[in-house]
Amino acid sequence: EVQLVESGGGLIQPGGSLRLSCAASGFTVSSNYMSWVRQAPGKGLEWVSVIYSGGSTYYADSVKGRFTISRDNSKNTLYLQMNSLRAEDTAVYYCARDYRLDIWGQGTMVTVSS
Amino acid sequence: SSELTQDPAVSVALGQTVRITCQGDSLRTYYASWYQQKPGQAPVLVIYGKNNRPSGIPDRFSGSSSGNTASLTITGAQAEDEADYYCNSRDSSGNHLVFGGGTKLTVL
Numbered sequence: 001e002v003q004l005v006e007s008g009g010g011l012i013q014p015g016g017s018l019r020l021s022c023a024a025s026g027f028t029v030s031s032n033y034m035s036w037v038r039q040a041p042g043k044g045l046e047w048v049s050v051i052y053s054g055g056s057t058y059y060a061d062s063v064k065g066r067f068t069i070s071r072d073n074s075k076n077t078l079y080l081q082m083n084s085l086r087a088e089d090t091a092v093y094y095c096a097r098d099y100r101l102d103i104w105g106q107g108t109m110v111t112v113s114s
Numbered sequence: 115s116s117e118l119t120q121d122p123a124v125s126v127a128l129g130q131t132v133r134i135t136c137q138g139d140s141l142r143t144y145y146a147s148w149y150q151q152k153p154g155q156a157p158v159l160v161i162y163g164k165n166n167r168p169s170g171i172p173d174r175f176s177g178s179s180s181g182n183t184a185s186l187t188i189t190g191a192q193a194e195d196e197a198d199y200y201c202n203s204r205d206s207s208g209n210h211l212v213f214g215g216g217t218k219l220t221v222l
Contacts, residue, residue, distance in 0.1 A: 037213075045213045058209045058210055094157070100147050104158070104159075105156065
């Protein structure tokens, strides 16, 4: 079964760091364009970052310089390292496959608050 | 512009046809994808490309595009279609994705 499972969310203080994981099954992360998308409480979807199969990475302006997307091919897992977290980063974070975002995980909640 | 614009809310009578639109300059270059999201659930891809449905998506969902506007049409809306619908596409650089603000569909 093709599946994505996120983990790593939680409550973190402003300025802190957190690493999200997205474990894939049924397909190979490194062969796909993989994205992170977030959704603040009661708000719409916001694209965060992408990593191409070739390794190129791109970020939304709102997170550029603070977040880093990466993958571990041996673990078939996608990551999002989030540094210098702000209250406005509070959201459910989803990972998704392909530029079409055809497969989504269930999401992991990140709350940035003191 | 890298923005996509959607109407915040649309309603449709049960069994009738509804069109949800998405406008943006990037749609002149890239096709839109459409996602359905129900409360407390992850989004689900319903339409991508010119007019393609993933496996398991009912054929009452269809997509079209003209100029800077993409449309999602539900022909014969069902109660279970009540949800938020989001469009997205690549932006003008081709390397970023951009989402519309979402349309809340109410089935009356």
